[in-house]
Amino acid sequence: MTTVTRSADICWGQRYFWLHRHWIPTDARHDEHIVLRHDLPAKLSTARVRMALNHLVRRHEALRTTFHVGPDGGPRQVVHPPAPLAVTVAEAGPRAPVPPAEVIRQRTEADFDLTTEPPIRAVVVTVDDVPRQLVLVLQHIAMDDWSATALYGELTALLAATGRPATLDPVCDQPADLAVREAGVDGARRETDLGYWRAQVADLPADVYAQRRRPGVTESYSASLTSPSLLGAARRIAARYQVWPSVVHLSAYALLMAACTGGDRVPYWLFTSRRDTSADATVLTSMFAPMLMNVDLSGDPSMSKVIRQVAELLDRSKGHLVTSYDEMVELMALEGTRRGRTVRVEAEVNFLTYTPRGCGARRSRFTWNRAPAAWARSGADSYFRVYEWQDGVTVALRASGEVLDRAAVERFLRGYEEILNAHGDPATDLTTSEIARQVGFDGVDGCRVPPADRHAQPADQAGAGEPDLVATVAAVNGLDVVDPLDSYVVAGGRALRAPAVVAALADRGWLGLRVPDLLGIRPLRALAGQLTPAGSDRPAG
Numbered sequence: 032m033t034t035v036t037r038s039a040d041i042c043w044g045q046r047y048f049w050l051h052r053h054w055i056p057t058d059a060r061h062d063e064h065i066v067l068r069h070d071l072p073a074k075l076s077t078a079r080v081r082m083a084l085n086h087l088v089r090r091h092e093a094l095r096t097t098f099h100v101g102p103d104g105g106p107r108q109v110v111h112p113p114a115p116l117a118v119t120v121a122e123a124g125p126r127a128p129v130p131p132a133e134v135i136r137q138r139t140e141a142d143f144d145l146t147t148e149p150p151i152r153a154v155v156v157t158v159d160d161v162p163r164q165l166v167l168v169l170q171h172i173a174m175d176d177w178s179a180t181a182l183y184g185e186l187t188a189l190l191a192a193t194g195r196p197a198t199l200d201p202v203c204d205q206p207a208d209l210a211v212r213e214a215g216v217d218g219a220r221r222e223t224d225l226g227y228w229r230a231q232v233a234d235l236p237a238d239v240y241a242q243r244r245r246p247g248v249t250e251s252y253s254a255s256l257t258s259p260s261l262l263g264a265a266r267r268i269a270a271r272y273q274v275w276p277s278v279v280h281l282s283a284y285a286l287l288m289a290a291c292t293g294g295d296r297v298p299y300w301l302f303t304s305r306r307d308t309s310a311d312a313t314v315l316t317s318m319f320a321p322m323l324m325n326v327d328l329s330g331d332p333s334m335s336k337v338i339r340q341v342a343e344l345l346d347r348s349k350g351h352l353v354t355s356y357d358e359m360v361e362l363m364a365l366e367g368t369r370r371g372r373t374v375r376v377e378a379e380v381n382f383l384t385y386t387p388r389g390c391g392a393r394r395s396r397f398t399w400n401r402a403p404a405a406w407a408r409s410g411a412d413s414y415f416r417v418y419e420w421q422d423g424v425t426v427a428l429r430a431s432g433e434v435l436d437r438a439a440v441e442r443f444l445r446g447y448e449e450i451l452n453a454h455g456d457p458a459t460d461l462t463t464s465e466i467a468r469q470v471g472f473d474g475v476d477g478c479r480v481p482p483a484d485r486h487a488q489p490a491d492q493a494g495a496g497e498p499d500l501v502a503t504v505a506a507v508n509g510l511d512v513v514d515p516l517d518s519y520v521v522a523g524g525r526a527l528r529a530p531a532v533v534a535a536l537a538d539r540g541w542l543g544l545r546v547p548d549l550l551g552i553r554p555l556r557a558l559a560g561q562l563t564p565a566g567s568d569r570p571a572g
Contacts, residue, residue: 038109039210041098041172044305044318046527047356048172049098049106052145053530053546055409061140062405065169065179071155071162072190080155080162081118083189087182088149089113091315092205093173098145104507104528110207111149118153122160131156135166143170150174173206175319176383177306182315206316216353224351225358231325231348232362235298238375240412240434242293250432251407253400256444257392261424264455271457272335274342277382280417280426281345282337283451284380285326287443290467291435295329299378299415305352320356321379322348333460334450357526360550364520367552377412383419390420395448397441403429410547439472446470496541496562500555503535515556519549526550540565 041049052060071080088094092110101107119138121131131154138152150173156164165186169179188197238244265276272279285297300321306312326341367374406414412434418425426447430440450466453459467473497515504524505513513522524532529549536544543563 034112036092036110036112037207038101038107039207040101040214041106041108042206042210042316042318043213043353043355044175044316044320045098045108045172045206046106047320048170048317049530050357050360050526050546051409052172053533057142059405059408060142062403062409063171064139064143065171065174065176066139067167067169067179067183069165069167069183069186069190071165075162075190077118077120077155077157077160077162080165080190081115083186084116084118084153085113086189087185088116088151090185090199090202091182092207093178093316094151095149096173096206097147097149098172100531100534103509104531105525106527106530108206108210110205116149116151116153118155120155120157123156123158123163138166139168145170145172171319172317174315175304175317177304178315178317181313200313202315204311204314206314209311209314209316209318212311213353221353224354225362227347227351228323228354228359229362231323232359232366232374234296235325235363235366235374235376236294236296237367237370237372239288239292239294239296239298239378243291243434243439245433248432250437251403251430252432252435252437252440253403253406253427253429254398254440254444255400255425255427256395256397256448257390257423257425258395258448258452259390259392259423260395260452260455261426261448262419262422264452265419265424267455268338268451272338272342274338276419277417278338278342278345279451280382280424281324281380282326282334282341283447283454284415285328285341286334286337286461286463286466287447287450287470287472288378289326289328289463290446290470290472291439291443296325296327298323298325298376299380300324300376302379302381303349303352307349320352321359322352323359323376324348324380328463331462331464333462334454335460360526361520364518364526364550364552368518368521371552373552375412377410379411379414381414381416383416385418386421388420389422390418390425392423397445400427407431442471446472493556494559494562496536496564497556497559499539499541500536500544500559500562503532503539504555507531507535513555515559516554518552518554519558522555524549536562537565 048063051063095111095113097109099107099109119134121134123131135154138154143150150170152168154166155162185199188199265279268279269276288297301324303320303322305318305320324344363374406429412431414429416427426444428440428444501513501515504519504522507528508524510523529546532549533544533546541562542565543561544558548558548561
């Protein structure tokens with residue numbers, strides 16, 4: 032893909048994935064891929080499937096966009112002219128050289144080279160040369176769940192059309208159009224929103240899991256609980272307090288997490304769609320962004336008080352969404368520098384509505400899932416998801432063993448169901464401490480994190496790589512002066528340009544620094560001590 036139609040900065044919703052993919056190891060990035068499976072209608076040819084896919088590629092620029100470091104060091108999206116999409120055909124049966132399941136696994140787990148490869152892959156599974164299933168693998172930077180669902184609907188219409196072309200809604204705007212409008216947001220509005228989030232960050236605990244953290248534990252866990260009763264309980268509670276069911280779930284999560292950690296504040300990243308507050312709600316791209324939530328559980332509040340607080344916090348925060356994820360990362364780095372210790376928020380929460388699909392569960396079902404090895408390599412502490420079905424609710428929790436052991440994960444999910452079902456009764460309004468005792472989280476035994484980071488102070492003297500590190504940070508970020516005693520962000524380095532700094536250092540012959548290192552609170556002089564000359568096993572500093 033070399034010919035360019037047009038280019039633009041990446042959209043706000045894409046910034047999380049730009050940073051995230053540079054945050055985690057290459058062989059763990061498949062955890063953020065979206066996989067769609069489509070059973071194909073009978074008497075459909077492979078050529079017809081290719082025609083439908085190529086039609087979608089022509090319609091949607093997101094499917095023919097690559098992502099690059101621009102001349103200013105920041106990320107750019109580059110749109111290419113329509114071209115036939117490469118389709119892998121996997122034949123099932125004894126004469127297949129490679130089983131379709133293995134072909135799909137390989138295409139799903141392989142990292143996308145977003146500088147050369149479109150963010151979509153297609154596999155057609157055939158039996159006796161007859162197409163039976165289409166599998167699409169999408170890179171999340173190009174598509175969020177809403178976009179993937181819309182794309183699936185268009186694909187279904189195209190494949191089902193017989194005799195005449197399918198009628199699809201017109202495409203009014205593309206991701207590059209959205210990026211231009213986002214860049215034009217009023218500067219005063221952006222400063223107001225930054226001020227709001229700066230105040231929120233100042234109130235964050237340094238580490239919500241401080242009393243549970245067990246450094247050095249490498250296990251990770253994943254479990255889910257599907258419950259038909261949770262659907263009715265959450266809706267009854269929501270009706271009682273005149274809020275959305277999602278607010279009820281977010282409140283229950285905060286209460287259980289406070290009971291689990293022993294803290295009086297529960298911060299987390301809430302995966303939020305920007306479509307609710309955007310005039311560009313139908314653009315097929317990633318309009319998803321984590322929104323910082325910081326729920327105050329001081330004073331041992333009851334469920335009813337937490338529900339009201341979460342509803343108000345959601346409303347206020349959604350009114351300040353022109354601040355992007357990378358800017359939030361910078362605010363947290365600045366706050367950590369001010370305190371002299373890292374401000375860590377590595378808990379994520381996602382609420383997903385899957386109606387009108389059903390889960391088929393007639394009674395509560397707890398399941399241990401395969402250990403989330405790829406997710407664990409991202410450095411996250413926990414990831415809690417709520418799936419609302421037509422006939423029930425599934426709650427799922429991934430957790431690093433550093434903060435939650437296997438027993439705590441199961442206790443959390445079973446306790447979540449117990450507490451939410453109990454509050455279906457209007458006479459029930461438990462406090463955090465009562466929930467902790469009822470669920471079995473009363474008392475936390477762990478090791479406290481020391482009051483300051485071990486590596487917060489600068490190195491005693493400059494390492495050999497310090498001049499190149501300082502020069503690279505200055506060049507990539509357009510800075511006249513960079514003080515090696517400052518951290519990257521304090522020195523003026525921007526989060527979105529951190530991947531370009533790492534790449535430029537490699538071009539200068541220095542390895543050993545990663546994007547998370549630059550976005551922490553350690554001074555550049557201390558970071559220079561991590562640099563290693565390319566091709567050498569010996570550290571530079």
